[in-house]
Amino acid sequence: MPSYLPIVILGAIALGFGVFVLAASHIIGRPRPDARKLSTYECGMPPVGTARERFPIKFYLVCMLFILFDVETAFFYPWALVMDTLGIYGLMAMGTFFLVLAVGFVYEWKVGAMDW
Amino acid sequence: MSGELDLRPLVPAIIVGVTGLVVLLAQAFTPKDRRAPSAPLSLTGLLAALAAVWLLASGGGRGAVLANAVSADAYSLFFQALLLGIAAVAVLLSPSYLRANGLDRGEYYALLLFSVVGMLGLVSSLELVSMFVALEIMSIALYGMAGLYRSRMESQEAALKYFVTGAFSSAFFLYGVALLYGVSGSTSLDRLEWAVSTLTTDSAALALLGAGMLLVGFGFKIASVPFHMWAPDVYEGAPTPATALMSAGVKAAAFGALLRVFGSALHALAGEWQPLVASLAVITMVVGNLAALAQGNLKRMLAFSSVAHAGYVLTALVASPGQAGEAVLFYLVVYGAVNLGAFGTIAALSREGREPLSLGDVAGMAERRPALAAALAVFLVSLTGIPVTAGFVGKFYLFNAAVTAGWVGLALVGVLMSVVSAYYYLRVVVAMYMRDPLGEDTWARVSPSATVALALSAVITLVLGIYPAPVLTLARIAARSLL
Numbered sequence: 390m391p392s393y394l395p396i397v398i399l400g401a402i403a404l405g406f407g408v409f410v411l412a413a414s415h416i417i418g419r420p421r422p423d424a425r426k427l428s429t430y431e432c433g434m435p436p437v438g439t440a441r442e443r444f445p446i447k448f449y450l451v452c453m454l455f456i457l458f459d460v461e462t463a464f465f466y467p468w469a470l471v472m473d474t475l476g477i478y479g480l481m482a483m484g485t486f487f488l489v490l491a492v493g494f495v496y497e498w499k500v501g502a503m504d505w
Numbered sequence: 506m507s508g509e510l511d512l513r514p515l516v517p518a519i520i521v522g523v524t525g526l527v528v529l530l531a532q533a534f535t536p537k538d539r540r541a542p543s544a545p546l547s548l549t550g551l552l553a554a555l556a557a558v559w560l561l562a563s564g565g566g567r568g569a570v571l572a573n574a575v576s577a578d579a580y581s582l583f584f585q586a587l588l589l590g591i592a593a594v595a596v597l598l599s600p601s602y603l604r605a606n607g608l609d610r611g612e613y614y615a616l617l618l619f620s621v622v623g624m625l626g627l628v629s630s631l632e633l634v635s636m637f638v639a640l641e642i643m644s645i646a647l648y649g650m651a652g653l654y655r656s657r658m659e660s661q662e663a664a665l666k667y668f669v670t671g672a673f674s675s676a677f678f679l680y681g682v683a684l685l686y687g688v689s690g691s692t693s694l695d696r697l698e699w700a701v702s703t704l705t706t707d708s709a710a711l712a713l714l715g716a717g718m719l720l721v722g723f724g725f726k727i728a729s730v731p732f733h734m735w736a737p738d739v740y741e742g743a744p745t746p747a748t749a750l751m752s753a754g755v756k757a758a759a760f761g762a763l764l765r766v767f768g769s770a771l772h773a774l775a776g777e778w779q780p781l782v783a784s785l786a787v788i789t790m791v792v793g794n795l796a797a798l799a800q801g802n803l804k805r806m807l808a809f810s811s812v813a814h815a816g817y818v819l820t821a822l823v824a825s826p827g828q829a830g831e832a833v834l835f836y837l838v839v840y841g842a843v844n845l846g847a848f849g850t851i852a853a854l855s856r857e858g859r860e861p862l863s864l865g866d867v868a869g870m871a872e873r874r875p876a877l878a879a880a881l882a883v884f885l886v887s888l889t890g891i892p893v894t895a896g897f898v899g900k901f902y903l904f905n906a907a908v909t910a911g912w913v914g915l916a917l918v919g920v921l922m923s924v925v926s927a928y929y930y931l932r933v934v935v936a937m938y939m940r941d942p943l944g945e946d947t948w949a950r951v952s953p954s955a956t957v958a959l960a961l962s963a964v965i966t967l968v969l970g971i972y973p974a975p976v977l978t979l980a981r982i983a984a985r986s987l988l
Contacts, residue, residue: 478510489526492526492529492530493529495530495533496529496530496532496533499533499534500532500533
């Protein structure tokens, strides 16, 4: 069981931080609510209403790009942990992976996927 | 680990993949008012990969590498050469069609090349997870290609339908892989072959369930009935050269993997899956041909014909792996050339967003365009399977394999259905040669690159019909590495 102690501590800190932030903003904050602030998401599309309306496609483009690069980091973390044992082979494999993603990144930049 | 790293079997796929990236970058860095050299780049990459296949083959191929996941045995190399050839012809057909329909962007070629990477991987995988990854690389690029014609409703529909049914079939495939892993404790085909030859009663049920799931997954990709519903809509909606690639390339790649898994790894279970495959073949031939009879749209007619042909190929699977392999490999070459030609003729005539899709559109074509009409007639006659064309030789070997294995009834259904198919194929030939043209000839002049592609397909169709021996020998050698 002692090996699980760090996880319990991590959970306690996470919970404590959340409680602390909420409590602090409740005590020292001066709420000035308006309709926009009170909506479920403060940005993006209205969460309630008809789904059959026009929406800016760029919103989804950014989402997709985010997922792409998020997955990329998800692959880099485990590699970073075992980088030493994998040696030059691992470096080459990750380099290839990174290169392919970089080409995709350059492409989307050049075709203007990032221009809002 | 680095000392044993041998990437040689992957070189053709790597060349095609890098070319895809180069095409993508070339498109991105080309000013808006200029045209990126996408088609020449793609063609160069495909031919370079073909040269790499040639070098590998003349070096005697390579054994399994990367933890026994891929190999460049004769079987892989045969398919890789075929797939690269199909892709090269599809690229030749593309520029004029894309320009005529306002789709001329490098992304089309990049997607085409990425899907070819998947196809190459699919036929050279010796391991089920690699096979699945290759299947997905191929399919995801094709979903994009199907939906590339953004201004047409049908294309949107095609992309969505292809994506949904494709994802569905992937789930079946993956579930099958998981069950077979449960049987053998490995995803490698070698281990699987060993495991299914030493089954207990309990694990036999698991293995059969897994094999059935895999068959469903492959059934979607080769468009066999009852997993064919997507094919007509997707073939109709996708840009026509992309349809040509789908019908010729995807079918060849999927059959390549199917035969490796069922003919080789799961051969010990042949007594169990053969009746299943035979019934799939029968309903595929019957439904495909009868549905094709009712089609007024040429692209949909060819789509159902492509379904029917999946049934013909399935009939050979009841034979021994060597004989089935020889017949299937030869037929896929024939089928690739013929289908590229048939869809290619439609694509080559496309002008200002229109293409000849009805019998009226091709009526009297023999008068106005004798060469083109003759080529299309050759393709349609070959699809019917009439002698002197490759289609006859191909079907002969398929049905012969079934008869040798004792499935005479199965071959008989195939022959009868071929007779039925004569009606809808030859109806087009009759319209071209015996009816008067309707109105002006407003179709495009066939571009030089499309002419090369169509001439190549027609010559291959005729040569293989008269002198099939060299390709048959190659197919026999390739099929032998399955055993």
